[in-house]
Amino acid sequence: MDQKRDDALAMLRTMRDRLTADTGPKRADFAFEHTVFWDQVVRGAGELKLDLDGGQESMTLDALLDEVRLEPDGYVRARDGMMLRHLAVAEAQRAGVVADSGAALSAADEFRRARGLTQSEDLEGWLDEQHLTGQRFDDLMREEALVERARQLVEPSAMHGLSDYWRVSGEYGRLLGRARDKQRLLAEHGLDNPGVENTGLPLGTLLEWYFARLSRPIPDRIAEYAKNSGFPDPPAFLRAVVREHCYLRLKKPVSQPGPSCAPGQAPSLWAC
Numbered sequence: 001m002d003q004k005r006d007d008a009l010a011m012l013r014t015m016r017d018r019l020t021a022d023t024g025p026k027r028a029d030f031a032f033e034h035t036v037f038w039d040q041v042v043r044g045a046g047e048l049k050l051d052l053d054g055g056q057e058s059m060t061l062d063a064l065l066d067e068v069r070l071e072p073d074g075y076v077r078a079r080d081g082m083m084l085r086h087l088a089v090a091e092a093q094r095a096g097v098v099a100d101s102g103a104a105l106s107a108a109d110e111f112r113r114a115r116g117l118t119q120s121e122d123l124e125g126w127l128d129e130q131h132l133t134g135q136r137f138d139d140l141m142r143e144e145a146l147v148e149r150a151r152q153l154v155e156p157s158a159m160h161g162l163s164d165y166w167r168v169s170g171e172y173g174r175l176l177g178r179a180r181d182k183q184r185l186l187a188e189h190g191l192d193n194p195g196v197e198n199t200g201l202p203l204g205t206l207l208e209w210y211f212a213r214l215s216r217p218i219p220d221r222i223a224e225y226a227k228n229s230g231f232p233d234p235p236a237f238l239r240a241v242v243r244e245h246c247y248l249r250l251k252k253p254v255s256q257p258g259p260s261c262a263p264g265q266a267p268s269l270w271a272c
Contacts, residue, residue, distance in 0.1 A: 088150035089143055095153055099145035107144040108137075110224075182247045191246050196238070199245045210241045
């Protein structure tokens, strides 16, 4: 006996009878049991439909996963990124957040600026490369709005968990050691709360120095950069940059050749 075959045939007969009778939409009178097995089926079902060079092509998710799995730590990065995004969207939805058109538009603007897609042709090229339609991009931006809202919901209450994250990632010792050394060295030189004037640089030059160390241009919107970097406001970001400059200036060996960085003097942009 092939029970699965018999069950399938019975299901098809029932579907045929109900379609013929036109009984209307089915009303479920049961509670659906949401399980991890159902989630696995939903995530693994179907194919990725691609439109390459004007032709129709189907590709399974496993085919793309193989490309990622072959990269060093590629799968781990993709898995963790996917998991965090999924949990963020779920948390926003659990909190009753609705991503309306305004929120999606704001998310799209920020998304495009962060990736240099400010021109329409740049966005069109990116959409083509990612095989996204305009509608699918809009859907993703609604998700981005939910992710951003989840950050706002979670960050204030979960920041204490950062130390545990740093420990499991092996970063805690390095960060703590540098923070302690910076605090000690600045205190020894009376720079517990230094200002821009203590760097010997104009504000614009100080920002050039900082972003040159990151090998990136000064952002058009410093306030937005500060927010995205986790600072509560632009003054907090500026204070951190000032402390970093003073710290590196003091850490520089006296015997090292180059422009002087003595307090009160204006060192070269590249001196520290």
